Amino acid sequence: MPLALDLPQLRLLTQALAFAAVVLGLNLVTGYSGVISLAHGSFMGLGAYTTAILVESHNMTYQTAIAAAVGVGAVAGTVVGLSALRLRGLAVAQVTLGVAVVFPILARRAESLTGGANGLRISYALEPPSWTGLDETQAHIWRYLVVLATLAAVLFVVGGVTNSRFGRALHAIRLHEGAATASGINVGAFKVGAFAAGAGIAALGGGLLMIDVRFVSPQSFEIFLSLTLIAALLIGGVASLPGSVIGGLVLVYLPKFAGDWAGPDATVLRPGVAFAAAMLLAVMVAQGGLHRAYGRLRDRTLASISRAPTTTDSVVSGPAGPLALPSKETHR
Amino acid sequence: MSHIDRKLRLLVVLVVLALVGAACARANDEPASSPPEEPGTESNEAEPDEQVEAEPDEPIELEPDEPIEVEPDNQPWTIDTSVCPSNWDPTTGLSDTEVKFGISAPQSGPLAVLNFLGAGIDAYFNYANAELGGVNGRDLVLIRKDDAYDPTRTVTNVSALVESDKVFGLVNVLGTPNNLAVWDDLNAQCIPHVFTGAGTPEWGDVENHPWTTGSFMSYTTETAMWTEYLQSQFPEGATVATIEFDNEFGESYANGFAEAIQGTNLEVVASAGHEGFAPNLQNQITTLAASNADVLLVMTTSTFCPETLQRVAEAAWEPLVIMSATCAAPQVTFFPIEPAGDGTLFVATQKTLVADSADEDVQFYFEKVAQYGEGIIPTVGIVSTGWEIGGALRMALLEADASEAGLNRVTLMQAIRSLDYQPPLNLDGVPFRLDGDVDAYLTESGVMRVYDVASRSYSDASDLYDYEGAEGTFTSGE
Numbered sequence: 001m002p003l004a005l006d007l008p009q010l011r012l013l014t015q016a017l018a019f020a021a022v023v024l025g026l027n028l029v030t031g032y033s034g035v036i037s038l039a040h041g042s043f044m045g046l047g048a049y050t051t052a053i054l055v056e057s058h059n060m061t062y063q064t065a066i067a068a069a070v071g072v073g074a075v076a077g078t079v080v081g082l083s084a085l086r087l088r089g090l091a092v093a094q095v096t097l098g099v100a101v102v103f104p105i106l107a108r109r110a111e112s113l114t115g116g117a118n119g120l121r122i123s124y125a126l127e128p129p130s131w132t133g134l135d136e137t138q139a140h141i142w143r144y145l146v147v148l149a150t151l152a153a154v155l156f157v158v159g160g161v162t163n164s165r166f167g168r169a170l171h172a173i174r175l176h177e178g179a180a181t182a183s184g185i186n187v188g189a190f191k192v193g194a195f196a197a198g199a200g201i202a203a204l205g206g207g208l209l210m211i212d213v214r215f216v217s218p219q220s221f222e223i224f225l226s227l228t229l230i231a232a233l234l235i236g237g238v239a240s241l242p243g244s245v246i247g248g249l250v251l252v253y254l255p256k257f258a259g260d261w262a263g264p265d266a267t268v269l270r271p272g273v274a275f276a277a278a279m280l281l282a283v284m285v286a287q288g289g290l291h292r293a294y295g296r297l298r299d300r301t302l303a304s305i306s307r308a309p310t311t312t313d314s315v316v317s318g319p320a321g322p323l324a325l326p327s328k329e330t331h332r
Numbered sequence: 333m334s335h336i337d338r339k340l341r342l343l344v345v346l347v348v349l350a351l352v353g354a355a356c357a358r359a360n361d362e363p364a365s366s367p368p369e370e371p372g373t374e375s376n377e378a379e380p381d382e383q384v385e386a387e388p389d390e391p392i393e394l395e396p397d398e399p400i401e402v403e404p405d406n407q408p409w410t411i412d413t414s415v416c417p418s419n420w421d422p423t424t425g426l427s428d429t430e431v432k433f434g435i436s437a438p439q440s441g442p443l444a445v446l447n448f449l450g451a452g453i454d455a456y457f458n459y460a461n462a463e464l465g466g467v468n469g470r471d472l473v474l475i476r477k478d479d480a481y482d483p484t485r486t487v488t489n490v491s492a493l494v495e496s497d498k499v500f501g502l503v504n505v506l507g508t509p510n511n512l513a514v515w516d517d518l519n520a521q522c523i524p525h526v527f528t529g530a531g532t533p534e535w536g537d538v539e540n541h542p543w544t545t546g547s548f549m550s551y552t553t554e555t556a557m558w559t560e561y562l563q564s565q566f567p568e569g570a571t572v573a574t575i576e577f578d579n580e581f582g583e584s585y586a587n588g589f590a591e592a593i594q595g596t597n598l599e600v601v602a603s604a605g606h607e608g609f610a611p612n613l614q615n616q617i618t619t620l621a622a623s624n625a626d627v628l629l630v631m632t633t634s635t636f637c638p639e640t641l642q643r644v645a646e647a648a649w650e651p652l653v654i655m656s657a658t659c660a661a662p663q664v665t666f667f668p669i670e671p672a673g674d675g676t677l678f679v680a681t682q683k684t685l686v687a688d689s690a691d692e693d694v695q696f697y698f699e700k701v702a703q704y705g706e707g708i709i710p711t712v713g714i715v716s717t718g719w720e721i722g723g724a725l726r727m728a729l730l731e732a733d734a735s736e737a738g739l740n741r742v743t744l745m746q747a748i749r750s751l752d753y754q755p756p757l758n759l760d761g762v763p764f765r766l767d768g769d770v771d772a773y774l775t776e777s778g779v780m781r782v783y784d785v786a787s788r789s790y791s792d793a794s795d796l797y798d799y800e801g802a803e804g805t806f807t808s809g810e
Contacts, residue, residue, distance in 0.1 A: 008492035015488065105607065108578060117580030118532070119483060119509040121516060137419075213487050217509035218579070220484045223609065224441070255485075259439060259478035272440050 007140050011212055012252055014144045017151045018208035020248025023232050024151075024158060024241070025201030030230070031239040032162055033194040034174030035084050038226045039096035040202045042103035045221030047073050047203025049107065049114055051210040056122045066207035073203020074196045081195025085188045088177075100226040104218035119217025126211050140212075147208045151245075154201060159241050161197075170194055171239075235282040237289025246290050254278055409768030411542045411745050416522035422740035425500030430471045431729060431739070434493030436486045437506035437529065439478035442608065445634070446506050448708060449529055450476045452718020453504060453725075455705030460726050462704065467729045467739070472722075475499060479510065486510040494523060501741065504529045504547060504721055508580045511535070511544075519543045524741055526748055527721050527774070532584045536772030536806035538749075545748055545766060547721055549657070549681060549775045550803060551581075555588035557679050557797045558654050561780045562598055562627060564794070565652065569597030573625035573651065575616055575640055577632035578605040585631035585656065601625050606636065617643035630655035637665045638673070645672035654678060660781070661712055662788065671785050677793055680781040681762045682720075684790050685711045693756035720755045724764055727753055761796045772805040 005013065026040040047069040054065035080099055084092045108117045115121075128134035128142035161167055169190050172180040181187050210216065232251040237243020258274035282290060413422070425432040439447045457472040466472050475497050479485035486505065493499045501524030505511050508530040518525040519541045527547035528535050531554070535546030562570060574589070576582035582605065590600070602623035604616035613636065620628065621644070628651040630640050637659035644653065654677045659665045666673045683691055687698065697719065701710040708715050728751055732743035751774075753764045762777045780794035 007495045008488065009496075011491055012488055015484070101607075101609075105578065108583075117509070117583050118512055118534075121512060123516070209484070213484050213513070215483055215487060215509075215513035217483050217513070219507070219509050220482050255440065255478070255480065262439070272444075275440070 010140050010144050012256070014140070014147050014212045015209060016249045016252035017144075017147045017245075018205050018212070018248070019232070019251040020245045021151050021154060021205030021208055022202045022229060023205075023236060023247035023251070024154065024244035025198040025203075025205065026229050026233050027198075027239060027241075027244045027247075028158065028162075028170075028201065029194050029198035031233060031243075032167065032174065033170040033191060035191060035194070036090065036093035036230075037080075037096045037195070037198065038093055038223075038230070039080055039099035039103075040198070040229050041221050041223065041225030041227075042099050043073050043076060043199040043202035044206040044209070044225070044229075045103055045107065045216075045218075046076055046199075047206025048210050048216045048221070049120070049206075050203065051207040052120045052122050052214075052216045053113060055124060055210070056120060062126050062207075062211055066204065066210075069203045069207040070200045073206075074200035076203075077196040077199020078192060080199065081192040084191050084195060096226075097223075100223045104222050107218040107221070115217070117218060119215060119219070122210060122214040125214060143211050147211060150204070150208060154204065155241050155245070158201070162239075162241075166190070166193070174239075231279050233289075235279060235290060237291035240289060240291045243289045243291040250278075250290075409746065409749050411742055413522060413742060415520075417520075420522050422522075422742055424498050424741075426470075426739060428470065430473050431467055432473045432475065432497065432499045433501055433503045433725070434475045434477065434490070434497060434499040435502065435504050435506075436477045436479045436489035436493070436510070437504070438481040439476070441480035441482075443481045443634075446481075446529070446714065447476075447478075448712055448714045449504055449506065449718040449721075450474070451705060451708045452701075452715040452720075453722040454718075455701055455708060455715070456719045456722025456726075458704040459700045460722070464726075467726060468733055472726060472729075474503070479506075481507055481510065483507070483509045483513040487513050490514045490518070494518075494521065500524065501526060501744065503527055503725055504718070506530070508532045508534070508584075515541055515544050522741065524744055524748075526745075527725065532580065533773075533803070533806050536803065538769040538772045538805050543745060545772070545774070547724075547774050548717075549679070549778065550588075550773055551584040552588040552591070553773065553776050553799055553803055554657060554679050554778075555585060556592045556799060556802075557778060557780065558589065558629065559592040559596060559598065560797055561654070561677070561794055562652075563596060566598070566626060569599070570626040571599055571601045571623065572627045572629060573602040573620040573623050574600060574604070574629045574631055575613065575620060575636075576603065576605045577636065578607050581633065582631045585629075589629065589631075598627075606632065610636075613639050613643050617647055621647040621649035624649060625651055627651050628653045630659065632656065633658040635664065638669045641665070641673040641676060642669045645669070652677070654780075657681075657713075662783070662790075663711075666783055666785065666788070673783060674785040676783050677780050679778045680790070680792075681759060681775055681778040682713070682716055682757050683759055684781075685713070685716055685757075686789070687711070697757055716757050720757055720764075723755065724751065724753065727751065759796070761798060763800065765800060767801070769805060771801045771803075773803045776800045776803060 022040060022044045025043065026037060029035050029037045050069035050072045051062065051065045054060040054068055055062060080096060083095045087095065107114045125139065126143055126146065127136070127139050132142060134142050162170070169180065169185045172183060172185055173187055173190055177187055228251060232247035235250045236245070236247030254275060258278070261274055285293065435450045435453065437446055437450050438444050454474050454476065457474050460466055461471045475493060477489040477493065479489050490502060490505070493502065502518065504527045505514065506529040511528045511530055512534065515525055522543060525544045527545060529547065531548040531551045533550045533552050535544055537544070574586060576586050602620050602625060604619050606613055606616055617640065628644060630637060630653060632640065633656055637655055641653065644651070657679045660678050660680065683689070683694055685694060689695060697716065698710050701708060701715065701719065705715070710716065728744060728747040729739060731747040733739040735743045737743050749766050749768050751764060751766045755764050758764070759779060762775065764774055766772060766774055777796055777798040777800050779792045779796055781790050782793040783790055
């Protein structure tokens with residue numbers, strides 16, 4: 001029961017959920033529609049900055065500020081997504097890479113707005129309303145619940161959308177753009193739509209992070225974040241909602257466990273190597289992400305119990321590769 | 333499956349390579365960046381108590397408008413505990429057997445080399461526990477957490493250190509934004525947040541953040557020394573070019589220098605910035621060389637220091653070069669680019685840490701680090717800095733323990749705020765001194781030191797610049 005966790009653990013979990021939203025946003029773009037985005041760390045940063053600036057400098061509530069952050073993120077996503085119209089594959093990735101490079105620089109330069117390199121601290125904390133019965137010392141529980149509820153709502157909406165025509169169209173685009181166009185799908189509009197929604201959700205994640213952390217600086221949104229987001233997406237599971245949540249958990253907990261395992265006196269290499277090893281393992285052993293690896297393990301176990309090895313075989317011999325999507329029947 | 337999958341798979345490999353690459357770059361850097369200077373203390377053979385009580389000969393000058401007068405012995409500077417939380421306990425983290433501190437610093441990521449600071453503190457703690465009885469029988473414990481220099485993770489780490497590990501205080505948390513992210517909460521919770529590992533001037537804000545103290549020489553002081561040295565070298569005035577790391581570090585230097593040269597005949601005629609992932613600085617240096625300035629100031633760190641010196645050597649430009657003190661690790665900055673870099677200057681506060689040093693304190697330090705700091709390199713400036721911070725902290729703890737109220741969070745802060753000590757590894761005349769709400773900066777004196785390629789050694793290039801007490805405290809309105 002999460003509420004039994006002590007304060008630091010619950011805060012960590014709250015942050016993991018905020019990152020899960022970002023991975024979900026990335027999943028919409030890279031996982032569902034197959035467009036590689038290296039800019040999602042920046043979209044997250046944009047959301048975090050928008051929230052921090054509106055709450056701190058304009059005395060808005062977190063709710064209003066985060067809603068605005070989603071809007072700002074979606075607009076930014078639309079602009080970046082428009083570039084995906086004319087470009088394909090790695091060329092899009094290159095454009096988003098540019099965004100990831102420029103974002104922290106802009107955040108540093110726009111000092112009057114962002115606090116520059118020193119960052120911006122939000123002095124106002126989100127406190128539980130009186131009807132919750134939570135007191136000041138339990139405010140972190142309220143913050144956790146707010147973030148959890150928001151993430152759940154977004155997962156619900158995205159789950160609905162990806163199972164709709166929109167989602168199937170994205171899936172078709174991902175598999176084969178030409179075939180999708182031939183089937184009458186407006187590939188450009190869908191790509192931009194996915195980018196706008198994905199960036200908006202990533203910005204939401206940034207806003208949610210502010211509820212707990214209440215501090216934003218360019219250092220937190222360097223290009224490395226965008227790269228590790230991709231890693232988390234691959235580890236969690238491409239085009240999978242539970243995979244996005246796993247990705248968020250991985251982003252927050254894996255570096256922590258890697259660091260704990262390596263110990264402070266380890267040669268400086270160890271945490272990085274541990275992280276990289278975990279990622280390679282996920283790619284090699286848990287193809288398609290941990291979420292699907294669990295599915296396969298379950299199928300295999302059930303199969304061996306029922307002595308029907310043929311099911312197992314069909315699963316194992318399925319399409320390989322880190323992003324291979326299992327066929328619908330094994331997935332659901 | 334589709335070509336996109338193949339690309340993504342390629343991307344995974346690239347990400348992994350990037351991670352490993354960053355880790356390796358770090359490993360190579362190890363002896364690199366010594367962080368901004370300074371602090372130091374430590375209690376080799378000497379009886380710590382005596383040292384603490386040694387009074388400065390000249391009482392610190394007091395600003396006329398300062399209401400509170402501070403004398404080292406009776407500590408009139410007090411901390412207001414009425415604002416502390418109701419469940420606050422001044423002895424949390426303290427038992428009969430140990431006193432527990434926490435540190436959050438990068439142990440992974442591009443700046444992981446800064447982990448050597450914590451390693452230096454840890455080595456000192458081990459030495460003090462084994463040979464000096466810790467703090468009157470209590471062992472010094474340091475819990476180290478990795479934040480990869482990301483303030484978000486610093487917040488989480490500090491929260492865990494305070495709430496789960498129940499530390500007595502935080503020591504030497506690394507990075508300006510990282511400390512800014514936690515200092516309001518720590519001050520509100522009345523938890524010692526001492527010897528922060530950042531050179532920006534904010535840490536002197538005694539009034540609003542009494543529980544926070546700095547350790548490194550502030551970049552303001554460092555650039556003031558550069559200015560004084562340049563004025564002595566160029567009485568007729570000089571043109572100056574600067575290369576800056578485009579983050580809070582480079583920015584602080586640039587702001588400090590701009591302030592220091594006001595009213596002088598030094599003029600900045602060209603500036604260039606670079607990002608942390610810049611592959612080289614060729615463009616920047618070419619641009620700066622075109623100015624043909626008399627002086628080049630290197631406001632960057634780590635591997636960008638040798639890169640700068642190398643590019644300058646390639647250009648037809650021979651400025652006098654002064655670099656950030658964080659560059660002063662010969663293994664990183666000078667050895668790889670020989671014969672470039674001759675005559676480069678920087679501010680130094682510690683004695684020269686070389687294996688054949690004739691200095692007893694330096695030899696003692698080498699011996700003890702070898703014994704208690706497994707795998708760390710004593711000649712790296714940040715290790716000795718960590719070692720001295722560990723010593724200073726123990727010194728203050730002993731003094732607090734000797735006070736009437738005994739050791740607790742309040743007496744520790746009072747002891748730290750009245751610290752006056754000559755660290756053995758520091759140059760003579762470079763004390764470790766704080767003074768209540770009058771002087772909030774630990775290290776404010778040093779010398780200009782110059783590197784000689786032929787002998788691979790340093791020598792002092794100026795007299796001692798003593799700005800002790802000059803910076804006073806931080807006022808956010810400045």
